């Protein structure tokens with residue numbers, strides 16, 4: 289039985305939400321464009337008090353995730369991606385604390401809920417997958433026992449039914465020979481298979497939102513691509529919404545409907561993936577894109593600010609080739625609407641004041657036909673350009689379909 293059937297049988301689709309991803313429409317993703325956001329994060333602030341001062345790990349971030357879509361959180365190391373994800377269900381390690389903001393999920397503020405209520409939301413409605421599958425599995429139990437335990441935690445079923453469901457879930461995530469593999473211990477599985485098991489456990493409560501923090505970073509490149517395909521499938525076939533953290537823009541090109549670019553705890557730019565890749569409106573986003581192998585490969589000069597020593601104004605101004613006086617003082621620019629969808633926190637967002645900010649794109653940007661190919665190549669090695677279609681092509685094609693859909697209706701998001 290597929291998970292979709294199971295949902296219907298349990299009446300979860302009877303809540304007025306459209307039956308997503310099974311109608312063979314033009315979108316490859318299961319994104320539901322008419323529904324209100326599933327998750328709406330507003331002005332989120334999470335801080336860590338330290339002896340040297342307060343680290344503002346997330347400093348006023350706002351973004352949405354709609355039902356069935358994949359939103360990628362990107363940004364250099366230390367930009368606050370992980371802390372933002374943890375803040376959504378208040379998983380932040382002490383002494384870290386969410387000090388302000390709103391996290392609306394299904395129209396209730398999660399930040400108001402008790403720890404007990406949040407525990408029920410976690411795993412059931414919102415599930416997490418982390419970078420290191422080893423860390424999420426217990427070495428002394430078989431993988432079948434662990435997934436079955438996750439099933440029993442979230443559903444009122446007996447041992448035998450839970451085991452059957454565990455095998456189904458292991459099959460769903462593409463574990464070969466799931467019935468016999470269920471008896472394996474984690475150390476008997478490869479890294480990619482362990483990550484599949486962790487994903488199966490995350491699916492045990494039939495969540496609506498999966499938060500995946502660099503789930504493929506620890507895996508080698510071909511396995512990475514397979515796991516990314518699995519995430520894409522889960523979105524398209526089961527209407528699962530995903531908030532996906534990565535610092536790899538090649539990965540973003542392959543799976544995202546929309547992108548949120550973070551820097552120094554703030555959102556620098558957000559919008560439909562095609563618009564952001566083709567016409568980035570923030571110099572930081574452009575810098576990240578220009579560092580892709582297919583786009584010049586040059587890293588942004590300088591380093592992100594020290595957590596305890598943030599500059600005034602736009603946090604990116606010390607590294608920005610376009611910075612002017614007003615970028616260096618005040619609280620930094622607000623998010624301005626950008627043509628084609630989304631927003632950018634830059635005074636040059638519309639190219640009116642200084643067209644060079646938006647026009648300084650590399651040559652390849654002027655050819656929209658060939659561009660997505662190089663973007664979608666998830667392989668960071670220098671030789672990856674030689675064989676861009678090996679596994680980049682199918683996902684590149686998927687993304688184009690997704691992204692044009694996002695683009696068409698993304699103007700107000």
Ligand SMILES: Nc1ncnc2c1ncn2[C@@H]1O[C@H](COP(=O)(O)OP(=O)(O)OP(=O)(O)O)[C@@H](O)[C@H]1O
Pocket residue numbers: 336338343344345346363364365366367368369370371372381382383384535595
């Ligand atoms: N326990 C902690 N105590 C103090 N500061 C912390 C703690 N955890 C995170 N931070 C700070 O919060 C900021 C955001 O960290 P976070 O881990 O969210 O970044 P990230 O974008 O996920 O980076 P990466 O790509 O390396 O995973 C960083 O400046 C980090 O130093």
Ligand code: NI
Pocket residue numbers: 369370371501
């Ligand atoms: Ni992180």
